[in-house]
Amino acid sequence: MTDMLQEIWANLRHNKLRTALTGFSVTVGIFLLIVLLGSGNGLIHAFEHNSGQMAMDVVRVWPGITSEPYDGLEKGRTVRLDNRDLRLAANAFPGRVVRATGEVSQSGVSVSAGKEHLTGELKGVFADYGAMNKVQMELGRFVNDRDLGERRKVMVVGRKSAEQLFGRAERALGRYLTADSAAYRIVGIYSDKGMMGGFQAYVPFTTLQLVYRKGNTVEGLLLRTRAIDTEATDSVFQADLRRAMARLHRFAPSDRSALWVYNSTTGAKESAEAMGILRTALWVVGLLTLLSGVVGISNIMLITVRERTHEFGIRKALGARSWSILRSVLMESVLITGLFGYVGLVLGVAATEYMGVVAGREIIMVADMEMPVFLNPTVDLGVALRALAVLIGAGLLAGFFPARKAVRVKPVEALRAS
DSSP states (O other): OHHHHHHHHHHHHHTHHHHHHHHHHHHHHHHHHHHHHHHHHHHHHHHHHHHHTSOTTEEEEEEOBOOSOBTTBOSSOBOOEEHHHHHHHHHSSTTTEEEEEEEEEEEEEEEEETTEEEEEEEEEEOTTHHHHTTOOEEEEOOOOHHHHHTTOOEEEEEHHHHHHHHSSHHHHTTOEEEETTEEEEEEEEEOOTTOOSSEEEEEEHHHHHHHTTOTTEESEEEEEESSOOSHHHHHHHHHHHHHHHHHHHTOOTTOTTSEEEEEHHHHHHHHHHHHHHHHHHHHHHHHHHHHHHHHHHHHHHHHHHHHTHHHHHHHHHTTOOHHHHHHHHHHHHHHHHHHHHHHHHHHHHHHHHHHHHHHTTOEEEETTEEEESSOOOOOOHHHHHHHHHHHHHHHHHHHHHHHHHHHTSOHHHHHHOO
């Protein structure tokens, strides 16, 4: 075995350029496959994480701007939702809308507790808001129906804000803070891990409307629905919803710009299908890239065997067995593909880790939820090792067939080969 390895090493050193080109094709093939799969996984994992933050039976509705004239009104009119829309959504769609809630917000709020001051946003919400948006509570409770009915000045704050204002989140629970001269009692602490920006807290919807004189303003609707989980049922429901709200706010039912509607269920299904197509496309491109490495190995090994046919003839004339010659060629192929494939594997993993560090910091905010755009771009070790095994197997086949043909040539004919 030692003699064989020394022979292979001497042959590789003698053909440095050829060895380098073969190794480069192998390294690039594995590297690009890992990077492509890692990039796709980063997008897919981000989508799965974001989907997990939203309840899948919620339809969200936001007001827009009319794009067509209607009933004597010009286009370009801003639609403004109000409490009537809450009652309409709750009563006009029996069997389809289980619960209708809304939200309203106030930005630029000055918050203080003792000597500590923060500036941020208050969101007026209903009791179901936490479940619909999967707000993760750490301490205390969320806003409840009694808070809404009595217009209580209670607040649910994020852990980071509680620590900034009171030193420790646990100390904030039950304490009071001042928001624009109004005192609020902290009844809950929610997890704001990873969230960017300043202070953001939840208060009862009715309290915020009263304190900030919002009147009946509703900035967005959240409808917990039942059996609206296909494109057909969603299309029918959206058409019915638009007609009902169009009568209330005097815009054309066909004007899609007047009202923005998003169904979490159908949206998630469409996104999942897109992610599936993306995953398939990445595999196709990655395998084609890997195939280019296989072709490179095949060509190089074919040239190598052809150049060494004369050498094989001499060795056979001196008594060497065909298997020993064939084994040395195959071992050379395995060493090249294994070594340079491992290098490509390591570089690919390093590149995906770098992508995770750099792109993993990118976060967009949708409502009050943080949405990473790229998350955990890792590639399963089994996939990487199987890709490496495919390359090694391809190297074996690439060396086996031309080598077998060469060692079957009679020594006299092999010696005549130039």
